[in-house]
């Protein structure tokens with residue numbers, strides 16, 4: 001309906017019969033829909049996109065899988081929501097708690113511009129790597145072997161201070177890519193007891209394959225990609241100019257289910273952050289028992305530019 005179709009559901013909820021047929025409508029459904037496989041024998045873009053999946057989960061296609069972030073949106077649902085709230089090519093969607101970057105990537109695929117804020121530097125890094133690496137895949141590939149030989153201490157090459165090596169990479173998006181590859185291995189080592197070096201190489205290769213997939217599908221489907229603007233910050237202090245966004249998608253922090261700092265403690269520390277210091281600005285899990293909800297509500301209005309009226 002959001003795409004302008006008048007239809008009847010048939011075949012035990014498996015198919016839709018279009019009542020208002022036109023080439024324009026078919027093309028729109030092919031280009032923008034979520035979940036549908038075909039429109040009158042033509043495979044949808046969505047169907048082509050989800051074939052590019054390096055994981056066993058149907059929700060983790062293209063670069064969505066990169067980094068094990070708990071509590072992500074299902075990307076298909078976001079693609080559908082972008083249509084349902086009526087965003088078109090060239091419009092801008094805003095996400096005040098942008099998390100792992102699911103909305104960023106889905107908006108980008110639909111040529112919708114994205115502005116996102118998250119307080120966690122690790123989240124912002126994830127969103128950037130998922131959406132920006134596609135533009136620098138050639139540089140990423142060019143650097144791979146040199147970097148691996150520098151990072152792997154050997155008789156001939158002793159330089160293995162990872163962050164020191166990364167500092168020399170000029171292009172920020174390439175540097176971000178290799179930083180997240182490291183953090184993925186850090187997470188694998190801590191959470192699953194994997195050996196660091198093997199995990200790093202395996203994940204790095206998988207990440208590269210996923211970015212190549214993204215590039216390939218963009219070319220094959222002639223996708224124009226939306227602009228991505230991801231920033232680290234406190235969304236209670238947003239200073240966006242008037243009329244700069246056309247829609248909002250949001251999933252605020254959990255009040256009791258997830259402690260974001262604790263959950264990613266190893267990676268945040270590896271990035272050089274002091275957990276107690278950055279925790280201060282996170283909305284979320286504080287206190288015990290019943291007081292948690294009250295503390296959460298206080299957190300939500302704390303620091304707010306626009307105080308909510310009583």
Ligand SMILES: C[S@@+](CC[C@H](N)C(=O)[O-])C[C@H]1O[C@@H](n2cnc3c(N)ncnc32)[C@H](O)[C@@H]1O
Pocket residue numbers: 069071072073096097098099100101102103117118119120123233234235236250251252253254260281282283284
């Ligand atoms: C439920 S998650 C969002 C998940 C996201 N929709 C996704 O698909 O990955 C909520 C996010 O809010 C962020 N957050 C917590 N306090 C914040 C604050 N004061 N300003 C901005 N983001 C904050 C957390 O870091 C977390 O990533």
